[in-house]
Amino acid sequence: MRRFLLLILFSATLPLGVAQKRPLTLDDIFVEGGAAGYGPQEGKWSPDGKFFTYILRSPNGSHGDLWALDPVTGKSRILVDNDVLSRLNPSIEKIVTDEREKERLTRYSVAGYVWSPDSRNLLFTSAGNLYFYDWSKKTARSFLPNVTGLKDPKFSPDGNWISFLKNNDIWIAPTAGGLPRQLTQGGTKNVLNGDLDWVYQEEFALRTGYDWSPDSRHIAFLQLDQTHVGEKPIVDFIARPHATIEMQKYPKAGEKNPKVRLGVVTLGGKESWLNTASEYVPRLQWADSKTVSVQLLNRHQNELDLVLWDIQTGRWTRVVKERGNEWVNVSDTLRFLPHDEILWASERDGFNHLYLYRRTGEFVRRLTQGDWEVTAVNAVDTTHGWVYCTTTEKNPIQRHVYRVRLNGAGMERLSQDDRTHAIHMDPTNSYYVDITSSFLIPPQYSVVKVANFSPSSFFTSGSLNEFDLITPEVIELKAPDGAPIRLMILRPDGLQPNQKYPVLVYVYGGPNAPVITDTFGGERFMWHQWMAHRGYVIAYIDDRTSAVLGHKYETALYKKFGFVALADHRVALQYLTSLSFVDADRIGLWGWSGGGYTTCFNMCNASDIFKVGVAVAPLTDFRDYDTIWTERYMGLPTENPDIYEQSSATTHASKLSGRLLLIHGTADDNVHLQNSIQMAQKLIEAGKTFDIFLYPGKTHALAGTATRRHLYQKITEYFDLYLKR
Numbered sequence: 001m002r003r004f005l006l007l008i009l010f011s012a013t014l015p016l017g018v019a020q021k022r023p024l025t026l027d028d029i030f031v032e033g034g035a036a037g038y039g040p041q042e043g044k045w046s047p048d049g050k051f052f053t054y055i056l057r058s059p060n061g062s063h064g065d066l067w068a069l070d071p072v073t074g075k076s077r078i079l080v081d082n083d084v085l086s087r088l089n090p091s092i093e094k095i096v097t098d099e100r101e102k103e104r105l106t107r108y109s110v111a112g113y114v115w116s117p118d119s120r121n122l123l124f125t126s127a128g129n130l131y132f133y134d135w136s137k138k139t140a141r142s143f144l145p146n147v148t149g150l151k152d153p154k155f156s157p158d159g160n161w162i163s164f165l166k167n168n169d170i171w172i173a174p175t176a177g178g179l180p181r182q183l184t185q186g187g188t189k190n191v192l193n194g195d196l197d198w199v200y201q202e203e204f205a206l207r208t209g210y211d212w213s214p215d216s217r218h219i220a221f222l223q224l225d226q227t228h229v230g231e232k233p234i235v236d237f238i239a240r241p242h243a244t245i246e247m248q249k250y251p252k253a254g255e256k257n258p259k260v261r262l263g264v265v266t267l268g269g270k271e272s273w274l275n276t277a278s279e280y281v282p283r284l285q286w287a288d289s290k291t292v293s294v295q296l297l298n299r300h301q302n303e304l305d306l307v308l309w310d311i312q313t314g315r316w317t318r319v320v321k322e323r324g325n326e327w328v329n330v331s332d333t334l335r336f337l338p339h340d341e342i343l344w345a346s347e348r349d350g351f352n353h354l355y356l357y358r359r360t361g362e363f364v365r366r367l368t369q370g371d372w373e374v375t376a377v378n379a380v381d382t383t384h385g386w387v388y389c390t391t392t393e394k395n396p397i398q399r400h401v402y403r404v405r406l407n408g409a410g411m412e413r414l415s416q417d418d419r420t421h422a423i424h425m426d427p428t429n430s431y432y433v434d435i436t437s438s439f440l441i442p443p444q445y446s447v448v449k450v451a452n453f454s455p456s457s458f459f460t461s462g463s464l465n466e467f468d469l470i471t472p473e474v475i476e477l478k479a480p481d482g483a484p485i486r487l488m489i490l491r492p493d494g495l496q497p498n499q500k501y502p503v504l505v506y507v508y509g510g511p512n513a514p515v516i517t518d519t520f521g522g523e524r525f526m527w528h529q530w531m532a533h534r535g536y537v538i539a540y541i542d543d544r545t546s547a548v549l550g551h552k553y554e555t556a557l558y559k560k561f562g563f564v565a566l567a568d569h570r571v572a573l574q575y576l577t578s579l580s581f582v583d584a585d586r587i588g589l590w591g592w593s594g595g596g597y598t599t600c601f602n603m604c605n606a607s608d609i610f611k612v613g614v615a616v617a618p619l620t621d622f623r624d625y626d627t628i629w630t631e632r633y634m635g636l637p638t639e640n641p642d643i644y645e646q647s648s649a650t651t652h653a654s655k656l657s658g659r660l661l662l663i664h665g666t667a668d669d670n671v672h673l674q675n676s677i678q679m680a681q682k683l684i685e686a687g688k689t690f691d692i693f694l695y696p697g698k699t700h701a702l703a704g705t706a707t708r709r710h711l712y713q714k715i716t717e718y719f720d721l722y723l724k725r
Helices: 082-088 099-107 198-203 522-533 551-557 563-577 594-605 627-634 641-647 650-655 674-685 705-724
Strands: 005-008 041-045 052-057 064-070 075-080 113-115 121-126 129-134 139-143 151-155 161-166 169-174 191-193 210-212 218-225 231-236 244-249 259-266 271-273 280-288 291-297 303-310 316-323 335-337 341-346 353-358 363-366 374-381 386-391 400-405 411-413 420-425 431-438 441-449 454-460 473-478 484-490 501-507 537-542 582-592 612-616 659-665 691-695
Touching (some): 041 420, 064 082, 082 121, 082 129, 113 151, 198 627, 218 280, 259 280, 316 341, 335 374, 341 374, 353 374, 386 420, 400 420, 484 522, 522 537, 627 641, 650 674, 659 674, 659 705, 691 705
Parallel strands (some): 501 537, 501 582, 612 659, 659 691
Antiparallel strands (some): 005 473, 064 075, 191 218, 218 259, 231 244, 280 291, 291 303, 335 341, 341 353, 420 431, 431 441, 473 484
């Protein structure tokens, strides 16, 4: 008999004297800034560690100031007020009208300001223009006022230069003022020097394509030649009098990728190139002023090499090689330490852990181990011999702060509460900003002194105490083969005896993308709360691949996409339908992007369970998605045509028996509209009844307060019509 372990994370009992709470409304959820309001944005430490700065906007987003926190006193003050900030760093909503550019800036967290190395000045980016701000004198000046279209600005480490991208080449200009100088040559629409294409940003989470050497004498950069990358149309149906078409460079599974190589350029414009190649270069950084580190990944993404390139001799050496039977994940853990040591992360035992190597490739020691993951390295304090990191050791749905000795002697947990933590360590390793939240508690911000780990709160998001919120229940289940499955339930408020309620299931169903995390879930979680109050049982399901339990479990989907998740979902639904208040004949399903795929796939392959589904921006056929993400989990289409065919939701369209709604933005440059259109065609050919709804000009995020309210209202109406009654 399968055993179920029930973990109720919070007590729903209210102490005496607590004020009467009111139910949520859609107006509470879909307001500018969300129900909890805006929190600090673009937080970063000054290089000297004396300030942690962040932008704080008013509830309606119209007003914003740049604040500076003094970690010693724990007090914050306005460093740049709204009058100045509105010119130097206006909100994206005000200055960007193109939906694709707006999503690029927000999705990839493009920096709006940069600190100078001496911590005396700030460089602001606004609509391709740069502004230099001396915060002590409170003066601002336009930097290169006659040059526009600038991207990715950076200070050189010595502070003498500012680099930027223009027309797909790297340029520099003296910080003190003067004419700009073009360093790299040959940048075109197809050749990107220091810039990145869409797929590198999206699938490798790479945010920049170039890096200054520590001595400010060289810049290492990626060159992406996308001449032979296929173009896909993005149609603007709103344009008048005729629709317009923009062609997007987008390598789909099995097609040609951009040709990538690593170069170094001097301040005089002399270029040199690494004389080895690979399909992908997902990471580059300087090991020291003479050595560039680069990670090389093959097309199948099952071999990752860490290479050190001596730019003086041109020689390169392989330091570490990671191999996987399925794929190797790329991380941002790499650190170069004194005594020629390297901090490295590996999933070689099925879980992401920390290791030390020498630059020669000699293994030194292992720092962490266990059936849990190191999810981030936050800082390395070589003076005191500590690595600060966040892990899942205490709880797989939370993140906690730890530190481990570089000598491997010990590990200790620094965060003691039952919340999720994300930290930003200052450059001196003396303080860190700790951002905590949980299911029912929006983000809280404090600064922590490392000497005694004493926190001092400096910002608290809007309270949700006035709302009658339902306590989530998290249940850990086991698949027949022992693999873990996670289920979270919101029970309808005021359950009536002998009454059964419809179920709304929310899923993703793909690797490293859990839907159950003990963090505040924003508008989606609040909408689910609202639906639960309206009489739905809300169920979140994480199968073994999406639950972030380790590489050991996520690889189960390799070349089996859809089928593994569905089998685990069946286990969760078996438990769910065993509950007396659940109506097994009224189970709905919904998801977004990869969750949209899972919705379509499950609706067609589990008609015995799911009666209604809503798929938002769904990926329906892996042959329509990009190379990096798809081939990582599916292999190449030419090598595995049957796997691609069987994993496609469109292949199973004829088995749909419930009601399915497809929702898509017509300008989606991530999961193209083609996916929903092809699914629609297969359903038509099979004689199936379905619905489709399009958002004109909207991208993958379907962004904007009005759009999001309309979207969730549409989903609500669909489930009310076909599931609730």
